[in-house]
Amino acid sequence: MSRWDPDAKGRLAEAARTLFIEQGFDRTTVADIATRAGLTERTFFRHFTDKREVLFAGDMLSGRMSDVVASAPSDLAPIEVVTLAVEDACDAITSSPDWSRDRARIVAEHADLRERELAKMGVLAAALAEGLRARDVPASTAVVAAELGVLAFRLAYERWAVGPRSERLAPMVRVVLAELADVAGHR
Amino acid sequence: MSRWDPDAKGRLAEAARTLFIEQGFDRTTVADIATRAGLTERTFFRHFTDKREVLFAGDMLSGRMSDVVASAPSDLAPIEVVTLAVEDACDAITSSPDWSRDRARIVAEHADLRERELAKMGVLAAALAEGLRARDVPASTAVVAAELGVLAFRLAYERWAVGPRSERLAPMVRVVLAELADVAGHR
Numbered sequence: 001m002s003r004w005d006p007d008a009k010g011r012l013a014e015a016a017r018t019l020f021i022e023q024g025f026d027r028t029t030v031a032d033i034a035t036r037a038g039l040t041e042r043t044f045f046r047h048f049t050d051k052r053e054v055l056f057a058g059d060m061l062s063g064r065m066s067d068v069v070a071s072a073p074s075d076l077a078p079i080e081v082v083t084l085a086v087e088d089a090c091d092a093i094t095s096s097p098d099w100s101r102d103r104a105r106i107v108a109e110h111a112d113l114r115e116r117e118l119a120k121m122g123v124l125a126a127a128l129a130e131g132l133r134a135r136d137v138p139a140s141t142a143v144v145a146a147e148l149g150v151l152a153f154r155l156a157y158e159r160w161a162v163g164p165r166s167e168r169l170a171p172m173v174r175v176v177l178a179e180l181a182d183v184a185g186h187r
Numbered sequence: 188m189s190r191w192d193p194d195a196k197g198r199l200a201e202a203a204r205t206l207f208i209e210q211g212f213d214r215t216t217v218a219d220i221a222t223r224a225g226l227t228e229r230t231f232f233r234h235f236t237d238k239r240e241v242l243f244a245g246d247m248l249s250g251r252m253s254d255v256v257a258s259a260p261s262d263l264a265p266i267e268v269v270t271l272a273v274e275d276a277c278d279a280i281t282s283s284p285d286w287s288r289d290r291a292r293i294v295a296e297h298a299d300l301r302e303r304e305l306a307k308m309g310v311l312a313a314a315l316a317e318g319l320r321a322r323d324v325p326a327s328t329a330v331v332a333a334e335l336g337v338l339a340f341r342l343a344y345e346r347w348a349v350g351p352r353s354e355r356l357a358p359m360v361r362v363v364l365a366e367l368a369d370v371a372g373h374r
Contacts, residue, residue, distance in 0.1 A: 033324070041337065054368070066252070066318050077373040078370065078372070078373075079371060079374055080374060081374050082372065082374070092318070114306075114309065115302065115305070115306040115309070118305040118306060118308075119301075119302040119305060119306075120310050121305075122301065122302070122305050128329070137290055140346070140366070141366070141370065143342065144342065144363070144366050144367055144370045145370050147338055148338075148367060148370055150369055151334055151335075151338055155330065155331065155334065159327070161272070174374065177371055177374060178370050178374070179328070179331050180331055181368060181371035181372045181374070183265065183266050183328065183331045183332050183335055184266060184335055184364055184367050184368035184371055185362060185368045185372065186264040186265075186266050186267070187266055187267060187270065187361070187365070
C-alpha cells in the first residue's frame with residue numbers, strides 16, 4: 001500500500017468499475033473503492049475529486065480529437081475531418097467494450113451524470129471547432145460541423161450501448177450522421 | 188412588502204435582470220435583488236433556489252414545445268414538427284429581446300451556466316422526442332429529429348445574441364438547419 005504506487009490511479013479506477021457493476025454506482029462508496037484497490041481514501045482523493053469522476057476519462061478524448069483534426073489531410077470537408085476525430089474517440093472509449101456499455105448505463109440512469117456527460121460533450125465540440133478554425137474553416141461552419149460530429153458521437157454511443165454486443169461503435173457514427181443528414185434534409 | 192404579494196416572483200426576476208446588467212451577474216447578491224424588488228431574501232428563496240435560477244425560465248419552454256408538437260398537422264415530417272416547436276420557443280424567449288441577448292452573454296461567460304443551459308437543452312430534446320413518438324414517429328428518428336432541432340435552437344440563439352439587434356431569432360432556426368443539412372451532406 002505504498003503512497004507512491006505509480007499505478008494507484010489505474011488500480012482505483014479498476015476497483016471502482018468492478019464495484020459499480022457488482023453492487024451498483026449508488027451503493028458504492030469511496031471507502032469501498034479504496035479498500036478493494038488496497039489503498040486509502042486519502043489516495044483516492046489525490047487522483048479523483050469524487051466517485052463520479054471515475055466515469056469521465058477527463059480531457060483525454062479532447063486531446064486525441066484535436067490531434068486527429070490537426071493532422072487530417074487538408075482537402076477533407078470539415079464534417080469528414082470531424083468524423084475521423086469522432087471515430088478515433090470511439091476506438092479509444094471502446095478499448096474496454098464491456099465497461100463502456102456499463103458506464104453508458106450508469107450515466108443514463110442518473111440525471112446529474114447525464115448533465116456532466118453533456119458538459120463534457122460541450123467541451124469536445126469547442127475543441128473540435130477550434131481545431132477546424134485553425135484549418136481556416138470559417139467560424140460558423142466550424143461550429144456547425146463540430147456540434148454535428150459531437151451529436152453523432154453521443155447518439156451513436158447511446159445506441160451502441162444498448163445494442164448487440166457484436167456491434168462496433170466507430171462505424172455507427174457514419175450511420176447516425178447519414179440519418180442526421182436525411183432528417184435535416186426533409187424540411 | 189406583503190408576504191403574499193402575487194407578483195413577487197415577477198418583481199424579483201425583473202430586479203435581478205436589471206442588476207445583472209447594471210453591475211454584473213457575479214457582483215449581484217440575492218440581498219441586492221431582494222432590496223431592489225422591495226422584498227426580503229426569504230421571499231426570494233421561496234421563488235428561486237439561487238440567483239442562477241432567474242436565468243432559466245424553468246420548464247415553461249418544454250411545455251410549450253410539447254403542445255406545438257401534439258397539435259401540429261399530422262402529415263408534417265418530424266423535422267418540420269420540431270422546427271415549428273423551436274420557432275415557437277424562439278418567439279417566447281425573445282418577447283424581451285434585450286434581456287434575451289444579455290442573458291445569452293451572461294450564460295456564455297460562465298462555465299457553470301453553460302453546463303446548466305446544455306442540461307436544459309437535454310430536457311427539451313427529451314420532451315420533443317417523446318412528443319414525436321406519441322405521433323408514431325419511430326424511436327430512433329424521433330431522437331435524431333429532436334436533437335437536431337434543439338441543436339439548431341441553441342446555435343441560432345448563440346448566433347442571434349451576438350448579431351445585429353434588428354435580426355429576429357425565429358427565422359434563424361431554418362437558416363441553421365439548412366447549414367446542418369448542408370454540412371452533414373458533405374460526407
